[in-house]
Amino acid sequence: xxxxxxxxxxxxxxxxxxxxxxxxxxxxxxxxxxxxxxxxxxxxxxxxxxxxxxxxxxxxxxxxxxxxxxxxxxxxxxxxxxxxxxxxxx
Numbered sequence: 001x002x003x004x005x006x007x008x009x010x011x012x013x014x015x016x017x018x019x020x021x022x023x024x025x026x027x028x029x030x031x032x033x034x035x036x037x038x039x040x041x042x043x044x045x046x047x048x049x050x051x052x053x054x055x056x057x058x059x060x061x062x063x064x065x066x067x068x069x070x071x072x073x074x075x076x077x078x079x080x081x082x083x084x085x086x087x088x089x090x
Contacts, residue, residue, distance in 0.1 A: 032073075033073050033074050033075050034063070034071045034073055034074070035071065035072055035074050036070070036071060036072070037051065037070060037072070040072050040074075040077065043074070044081075055070070059080065059084070060072065060076075060077045060080050060081065061073065061076045061077065061080060
């Protein structure tokens with residue numbers, strides 16, 4: 001007698017595509033204004049060491065995602081630098 005294939009099989013749970021990935025594994029979409037260090041260095045005429053110093057002293061805001069991943073919100077960085085602006089017409 002052949003065992004019934006439906007009786008002895010375990011039901012496998014399929015991943016639910018409607019569930020989103022955990023927040024810590026996702027990167028904000030590029031349209032959200034977040035950029036990485038490489039992109040920020042393209043936009044600012046400063047060295048990597050200066051950028052590190054500014055981030056460490058709080059002169060520019062950054063988001064630490066864990067490990068070595070750091071993102072910068074460009075509008076916030078730009079606003080922080082403009083607050084430090086001196087001279088010129090205001």
